[in-house]
Amino acid sequence: MQRNLEAMHSRMQRLGVALRPHLKTAKSADIARLVTQGQAGGVTVSTLAEAEYFHASGFKDILYAVGILPAKLDRVDALAKSGADIKLVSDSLDTVKAIAERSPDSALPFKILIEVDSGEGRAGVLADDPVFLEMARVINDASNMKLMGVMTHAGHSYGCETVDAIKDVAAQERERITSAAERLRENDLPCPIVSAGSTPTAVHAENLDGVTEMRPGVFVFNDLKQLAVGSCAREDLALSVLASVIGQNKHKGHLILDSGALALSKDISAHDEHPEVGYGEVCHADTLEPFEGLYVGAVSQEHGIVPVDNPDAFDRLPVGTQVRILPNHACITAAGYSHYEVLENGRITAQWDRVNGW
Amino acid sequence: MQRNLEAMHSRMQRLGVALRPHLKTAKSADIARLVTQGQAGGVTVSTLAEAEYFHASGFKDILYAVGILPAKLDRVDALAKSGADIKLVSDSLDTVKAIAERSPDSALPFKILIEVDSGEGRAGVLADDPVFLEMARVINDASNMKLMGVMTHAGHSYGCETVDAIKDVAAQERERITSAAERLRENDLPCPIVSAGSTPTAVHAENLDGVTEMRPGVFVFNDLKQLAVGSCAREDLALSVLASVIGQNKHKGHLILDSGALALSKDISAHDEHPEVGYGEVCHADTLEPFEGLYVGAVSQEHGIVPVDNPDAFDRLPVGTQVRILPNHACITAAGYSHYEVLENGRITAQWDRVNGW
Known part of the structure; x- marks a missing residue:
């Protein structure tokens, strides 16, 4: 695991982007401290329970990377009031309109990144869809929101059969997300953050110009799926x-x-x-x-x-x-456990806890 | 859920067997109290963590229905010493031989049921295999074990496509487990407990003569799988x-x-x-x-x-x-949660906790 962390740090440094590790894989403050060692410390989470746990564990700059709903903003607001620099994502015009109409009792503006579909076809708007610019303007014009930029997840890299195919997806991911950023800037809209990443594209991207941060997650442990798609070697399987x-x-x-x-x-x-x-x-x-x-x-x-x-x-x-x-998929297997037994040179040397639930 | 519990109680009473509900589905003391209401209170668990949790919640008579290992006996012994009447299962001659050789520091003999394969082909010995009687003699002869009988799980009932097919599996389950019991008795070996059951066979068995207890689990909640095999109706889906x-x-x-x-x-x-x-x-x-x-x-x-x-x-x-x-499978879906929100007449009226892990 330690080797996996160091290799990813080196790669991101070499490519000139920040690593904002996705902590949904390990969901562990002990591991989060290792994976953010020696860098700014921005992290990514997949649930509000993770956001609350990691903030309580000393992490401040947190990107919640699953589409936000107005009904969840009270918990976000409570986090922000207690000092978290929490960033949200949305791909829904209806959602950002509903947030704009929310009564302004929150201490701070909600910081929003627009989720862009870079080819996976799961979540995200297309940057050439008129909805994209409309969302950006709603966010930028609202007094209770702040447009922080764009984000994407090239999850289709998991379906690649060769390293060349992953490199192509990584190039597509970069092209789509930097185009989206460019479209905002052309329209005098702010875009400080250009966030991308999956483990396969982070491992194999050759050029990340214009991307400001990458959010790989499963690289911490790796698994048979990552081995199969070519994101790691057998000796990198840490769980x-x-x-x-x-x-x-x-x-x-x-x-x-x-x-x-x-x-x-x-x-x-x-x-x-x-x-x-x-x-x-x-x-x-x-x-x-x-x-x-x-x-x-x-x-x-x-x-x-x-x-x-x-x-x-x-x-x-x-x-x-x-x-x-x-296991096939470390993120899902690890979710069955309350903690990790840490194996070092054949001996269990520590227990690291996890946060589960929502 | 309450209707599901009552229906199963009535069925088991009508068929003249005790209900020893498998608590691996709900893993909740609140639900265990409802499901054992008005009866002796023997329960079934799938992990030692469940055994410890349910014992701490006031349940005494606990069958741990996954093959025991000698390495796990310290936890069993601690439970027995604190007052639990814990029963174990094994289908392994090597295991019972190893237990027989264990140093006799435990307060009580380990109570063992021999697991019999009634057609599922997962775990369990065949009752006509010489190993079956040999296991029974090893257990019966050992000073630190007590032979409590036989158990089986007709998990192949989940693969049935018609109710008639389930009835056939239920008849086969009864025939196989009562034959195994008979074989012990013919050889002057004790067999007070003849334990069977899965939700489909418990729901559709027409005759349970010779069986002393049934161990259905998922009937508490039911799910799309049970609906598909014909163990429940749509209005019985409680999770x-x-x-x-x-x-x-x-x-x-x-x-x-x-x-x-x-x-x-x-x-x-x-x-x-x-x-x-x-x-x-x-x-x-x-x-x-x-x-x-x-x-x-x-x-x-x-x-x-x-x-x-x-x-x-x-x-x-x-x-x-x-x-x-x-969900497809209530036992597996529920395992992702730390508790249940209890919905009664359209309102959440309680939270019921769960035990997870091992």
């Missing part, structure tokens, strides 16, 4: 689930682990590239070397089923054996 | 996720909700029967009537994407609209 063999079903030909849907999640996102990883790869607990051909093929709530083709596996993994499971 | 429309992506043709993979889970188990429900059905927040044709088609961590075929949906569900999502 695993410790499990035990609790049964050997010889009449059906499988091992039973005490890690099921809640311990691993039901995320199978690495299946696009590698269906053979199932719900996770089964590895030696100490070395993280994979047991050749062993993966969690099915899960129920607390059971993980590992199909056994070669009966040798029953000898190699007797009941009681501890194994480590590498 | 939903309250979400808001946070965006309207008109250029891609979808609504964006603030409920994604963490709020709903990535469980899509109702897809076997109904792929059109996606990650959950979108319903009116007040009435739970479905919005015709609207479902969560894709999720990322905090975003739910609702495809819109008929643009009327953009008018009917403006940004800010609250909706309720009916």
